[in-house]
Amino acid sequence: MSSPARSSGRSLPGERRRQHAEREPVNDQIGSYRRRTDLEARKRTETLLAAEKRLLEMIAKGSPLKQTLNALCGFVEEIFRDSSVSILLLDARGERLWHGAAPSLPDSYTSQIDGSAVDPAIGPCAAAAHSARQVIVPDFASETRWPQVRALVLAHGLRACWSTPITSSEGKVFGTFAIYARKPGGPTVQQQYHLQQFTHLASIAIERDHALDALRRSEERYALAMASSGEGHWDWIVASDDFYASALLLQIFGLSPDSTFSSRAQFLELVPFHPDDRSKWEAAVQALLAGPNARLETEMRIVRNGETRWLHMTGLCLRDEGGAPARWAGSVSDVTERKHAEEELRARQQMLDLAQKAARAVAFEWRIGAGDGQNRWSPDLEAMYGLAPGSYDGTYGAWKRLVHPDDWPAVRAAIERARQTGDVAAEYRVLHKDDAIRWLQVKGRLLFDSEGQPAQIVGFMLDVTERRIAEEELRTMEAQLRLAQRLEAMGTLAGGVAHDFNNLLGAILGYGEMALGEAPAGSRLRRDIENIIVAGERGRALVDRILAFSRSGVGERVAVEVQKIVRETLKLVAAKLPEGVRIEQRLRAGRSASMGDPTQIHQVLMNLVTNALHAMPSGGTLRVSLDRVHIESQRAATMGSLLAAEYVVLKVADSGTGIPAEIRERIFDPFFTTKEVGVGTGLGLSLVHGIVTGLGGAIDMASTLGTGSAFTVYLPRFGQAVGADKARMPAPSRMSRGNRQRILVIDDETPLVDLVTGALARLGYTPVGFTSSPAALVAFSADPQGFDAVVTDESMPGRSGSELIREIRKIRPHIPALLVSGYLGAAVTQRAREAGADDVLKKPLSTQELAASLARVLQVSR
Ligand SMILES: Nc1ncnc2c1ncn2[C@@H]1O[C@H](COP(=O)(O)OP(=O)(O)OP(=O)(O)O)[C@@H](O)[C@H]1O
Ligand SMILES: [Mg+2]
Numbered sequence: 001m002s003s004p005a006r007s008s009g010r011s012l013p014g015e016r017r018r019q020h021a022e023r024e025p026v027n028d029q030i031g032s033y034r035r036r037t038d039l040e041a042r043k044r045t046e047t048l049l050a051a052e053k054r055l056l057e058m059i060a061k062g063s064p065l066k067q068t069l070n071a072l073c074g075f076v077e078e079i080f081r082d083s084s085v086s087i088l089l090l091d092a093r094g095e096r097l098w099h100g101a102a103p104s105l106p107d108s109y110t111s112q113i114d115g116s117a118v119d120p121a122i123g124p125c126a127a128a129a130h131s132a133r134q135v136i137v138p139d140f141a142s143e144t145r146w147p148q149v150r151a152l153v154l155a156h157g158l159r160a161c162w163s164t165p166i167t168s169s170e171g172k173v174f175g176t177f178a179i180y181a182r183k184p185g186g187p188t189v190q191q192q193y194h195l196q197q198f199t200h201l202a203s204i205a206i207e208r209d210h211a212l213d214a215l216r217r218s219e220e221r222y223a224l225a226m227a228s229s230g231e232g233h234w235d236w237i238v239a240s241d242d243f244y245a246s247a248l249l250l251q252i253f254g255l256s257p258d259s260t261f262s263s264r265a266q267f268l269e270l271v272p273f274h275p276d277d278r279s280k281w282e283a284a285v286q287a288l289l290a291g292p293n294a295r296l297e298t299e300m301r302i303v304r305n306g307e308t309r310w311l312h313m314t315g316l317c318l319r320d321e322g323g324a325p326a327r328w329a330g331s332v333s334d335v336t337e338r339k340h341a342e343e344e345l346r347a348r349q350q351m352l353d354l355a356q357k358a359a360r361a362v363a364f365e366w367r368i369g370a371g372d373g374q375n376r377w378s379p380d381l382e383a384m385y386g387l388a389p390g391s392y393d394g395t396y397g398a399w400k401r402l403v404h405p406d407d408w409p410a411v412r413a414a415i416e417r418a419r420q421t422g423d424v425a426a427e428y429r430v431l432h433k434d435d436a437i438r439w440l441q442v443k444g445r446l447l448f449d450s451e452g453q454p455a456q457i458v459g460f461m462l463d464v465t466e467r468r469i470a471e472e473e474l475r476t477m478e479a480q481l482r483l484a485q486r487l488e489a490m491g492t493l494a495g496g497v498a499h500d501f502n503n504l505l506g507a508i509l510g511y512g513e514m515a516l517g518e519a520p521a522g523s524r525l526r527r528d529i530e531n532i533i534v535a536g537e538r539g540r541a542l543v544d545r546i547l548a549f550s551r552s553g554v555g556e557r558v559a560v561e562v563q564k565i566v567r568e569t570l571k572l573v574a575a576k577l578p579e580g581v582r583i584e585q586r587l588r589a590g591r592s593a594s595m596g597d598p599t600q601i602h603q604v605l606m607n608l609v610t611n612a613l614h615a616m617p618s619g620g621t622l623r624v625s626l627d628r629v630h631i632e633s634q635r636a637a638t639m640g641s642l643l644a645a646e647y648v649v650l651k652v653a654d655s656g657t658g659i660p661a662e663i664r665e666r667i668f669d670p671f672f673t674t675k676e677v678g679v680g681t682g683l684g685l686s687l688v689h690g691i692v693t694g695l696g697g698a699i700d701m702a703s704t705l706g707t708g709s710a711f712t713v714y715l716p717r718f719g720q721a722v723g724a725d726k727a728r729m730p731a732p733s734r735m736s737r738g739n740r741q742r743i744l745v746i747d748d749e750t751p752l753v754d755l756v757t758g759a760l761a762r763l764g765y766t767p768v769g770f771t772s773s774p775a776a777l778v779a780f781s782a783d784p785q786g787f788d789a790v791v792t793d794e795s796m797p798g799r800s801g802s803e804l805i806r807e808i809r810k811i812r813p814h815i816p817a818l819l820v821s822g823y824l825g826a827a828v829t830q831r832a833r834e835a836g837a838d839d840v841l842k843k844p845l846s847t848q849e850l851a852a853s854l855a856r857v858l859q860v861s862r
Contacts, residue, residue: 044079048194051075055201065209069101069202076198077104080191082182084158086110087166087202088125089175094118097129100175109156113149123149125176128163132173134195137161139184159184164195166202174206231331236264238325243267252311252334254304274301274308288317289325299335310339356380359462364444366457370394384440384463386432404429404437418446424459427468439468476636483639483668484693487686490670495550498543499822499843503749505543506844509536510755513847517762540844542681547842548603549670549687559593559718560601562648566626569605573622580619587626592648594715600691601715607684608652608711614675615656615709623653628717637714639668639689640698646717647697653710659703667701688713736855738765741788743854745769746776746804747820748796756791759847765854773799777807784812789858791850794821794828802835809836816857820845 055075058068073085086102099114113123120127123146124135137143138160140153153161163178177199179187187195226233232249236242243264247257253271261267273281277300288296296315301308315330356362362380379389385402392398403411407428414426424444429437444459512533519526570585577583594601605624612622629649631642659667666672668689673682688711692699696716703709743765747753750771757767768787770776773796780787790808794801805817819832822843832840838857841849 047075047078048197051078052197052201055205059205059208062208062212065205066101068205068209070103072198072202072205073101073103076179076194079194080179080181084180086113086125086178086180087175088113088129088178089206090118090129090173094173097125097175105156105180109152112152122146124161124163125178128165128176128178129173132165132167132171134162134164136163136186138186141184153180156180158182160186162187162195164199166199166206168203168207174203177202229331229333231333233329233331234267235327235329237327241265249332252332253302272302272304274303277301285315285328288315289328291319291323291325293317294319296330308336309334310336356460361460361462364457364459364461368454368456381461384438384461385430386434386436386438402430404431418457419454422446422448424457427464437465438463439465473636473641477641480636480640487668487670487690490686491550491690494546494670498546498550501539501543502547502822502843503752505536505540506755507751509533509540509844510751510758512536514755514758543844545681545683545687549683549690558595558597560596560598561591562594562601562650562715563587563589563592563626565598565601566605566624566650569602569609570624573606573609577622578613578616578619581613581616582619582621584621584623585625586623589626589628589648591720592628593718593720594648594695594697595718596691596695596715600695604688604691604713605650605652607688608650608713611684611711612652612654612656612709614680615654615658617656620655620708623651625649625651627651629714631714637698638701640693642698642714647714648717650713650715651710652713653708655708658705658707659701659709660705664701664703736763736851738763738854738858740764740766741858742786743767744776744780744787744790744792746773746791746796746801747771747793749793752793756845756850759845759850760791760854763847763851763854772796773801773804777804780808781811784815787815789816789818789854791818791820791854794819794832800831802831802837805832805835805837816854818853818857 051072055068055072058071069087073087076085077083084102084104086105087100088097089100090097095118097113097116097118099110102110113125116122116126118126118129120130124137128135140150140159140161143150153159158180160181160183161178162181163176166174166177168174177195179195226246226248230248232252233244233246234249235244241263243261243266245255245259245261245267250257250259255270259270261270281298281300284296284298294317296317297313299310299312301310303309311332312335313330313332315328317325318327318329320326352363362378362384364377364381366375375394377385377387377392377394382389382392385392387402400408411426411428414424418424422445424442424446427439427441429439431437441462441464442459443462444457446454447456447458449455512529516526516529516533519529566587570583574583609622609624616622627649629647631644631647633644635642663672663674668685669682670686671682672686673680675682689699692713692715697714699714700712701709702712738760743760745753745756745760745767746769747756748771753769753771757769760767768779770779773792776792777799780790790805792801792804799807801819801821805819808815808817817835817837818839818841819828819835819837820841820843821828821832829840839853841853
């Protein structure tokens, strides 16, 4: 505001000079002339001052620019009589001039120059704007530069044009200020001075308008930014406690747009804070205002229309020189939806974590081509590989080293498959630091980049060790089941054949024995018969073994003191120990008992020992041990499986030949033997297996070629044996003889009836034979006291042996009865016991067994 302020109240230099110039020729009338000119000058000055004041007011009030400029033109035209004023405004790019104000010029004029280019060839205003210098055209009648403008000007009755550029305080051209006079001529010095003054006022008005425009635009920009950010704003001027809240802020807080408050405290009273968050939030703000920090970012809840909303607030505190808060401003946004999404994500993550834990699975990501150490593993994944948290170094090499070398080819093949199909699937073992082996399964996808190159693997890693172990066990058990079924089928077959052979052998031996009694001593006939009997005995021994095997699963079930049987059996073994074999025994099972049949346990040990001795033809050490063992966890044995339980464990080890790997699978098969005909039947181990599994036990076998073998038999322990056990050792005894007691003998096969009656007769009894059970029953009923005992075959057409015994017992309850059967299965034994038979004998009957059994039952019944 320099020149207008300076101008007020003082006369202008040009004016003074002119007053002086006008005063020179005046003499007489000098007094009145001076008064007149003084009056005019004062009047002009007053007009000027009033105009200036009026314009400044308009500018200060922010009147529209056109209005201000029109007023300005009006004032100028008042001072410059006989002239029209035109203001042209330069556009922002400085390229064209636009009509700004020209209140006394008609449209026909202004429309012609509106939008003219800033080109000195166009006209005086364009030339003034272009050069930023005043252009004076004293008379358009003699002006040749701008013929078009000249025509236009003259057509509107104008002659002269004085165009002055309007420039900013920095010298930037805003437009032109032109006076068109109706008479030719240039401006006087004083007029020039006024021109400068008005041009300056126009410049102020334009500059102010530009500033307002810029402010308006900036405000618009700010408002747009606020609206689009969805954030509400506040601004608190601390000193005056002036609190501003934007419309959006009120909306976020659920407040009406015309809410009123005259201080920050009043505003806070309106905010619907969540009861749990208000004090927390206020404490945080107070702490910030107390200094020294400038920023506060926090989250809080409000209750808007009964609904809890989450708000995020960012505030900035400006301080005065003393550090006290001067202004506290910031923004608030509603983040409820984001919060909910976060919560949902968190819940999902938690669920995923749980599911992963439950499934023993861990999600993973592997970036191919990532720099060394850039692939990081989660602690869960590291644990799966047996690594301490954070110890995996992120390299391919380190991972590869963790994979079991035997499984590496399969893993490599899986990688190759993944490259082709994108499907990642493999199962491999990893070696943990503590030497534990775990089976891991990986399932996932290989992702390719835009060029089709493998970029990343994502998937799940699962620990499938338990499943693997279970599968392995299942396989073993299936194999065992197949073996057991095979053994059973062979047992049944062998049992059937042996049963028939038994009867034949019974006849051969029985008649052989009888014939032997008749043959003269020293005769050739006698020798021949003796040979028949020896061969028959051999056959009987063989059939015995077959039968023993076929019924190995059945037998007595009594508590047996295993150690006692083992000790006695070893005594027998020691007595016949081959030369060069040393026996080492270590029996530590005490009185531990096992449920079973004493004879069968004896058979088990005998067979194992026999095999061991055969394996040491040139001597060695036979080690037999018996222990009580607690098995900790269930596991499969070579044959059968072990439960977590107490076992009586019999181990027979030799330092013999060992068993070649290729036959190990078959040694338990019936009739599998590597021995010559006559030496081995191949039934020993099948018998052992049949007995042991029948007792619920299992067998382990270990063998090293050239070093020896060890067979370990596990028998379920059944407490302690008490008192005298029923261990019966098959020991030869003196044949007991009868005392003419009458024995009722029944068998559907006549030769066998004859055989038994013959034998009994020779033993001193009085046998009465029948080939049919009904006939025998009739005879017995006729004279129940006429018999002392009954010996009957079990399997007969019509009434079986056990049924016959039951009928006889109805007549005479305590008569001793023996049941004879070629096949002693569990069912037969059961039937015999139920019928009340005192003993069960197996075919073929040896005279000795018959004698012993009969003597015993007769003794008991006496
Ligand atoms: N301790 C052992 N050392 C070496 N080989 C053995 C041993 N025990 C068993 N075998 C092998 O297992 C085969 C089968 O044994 P198994 O006892 O079933 O029949 P065997 O001994 O041949 O005949 P049997 O027992 O019927 O007289 C034997 O022929 C032998 O090859
Ligand atoms: Mg054998």
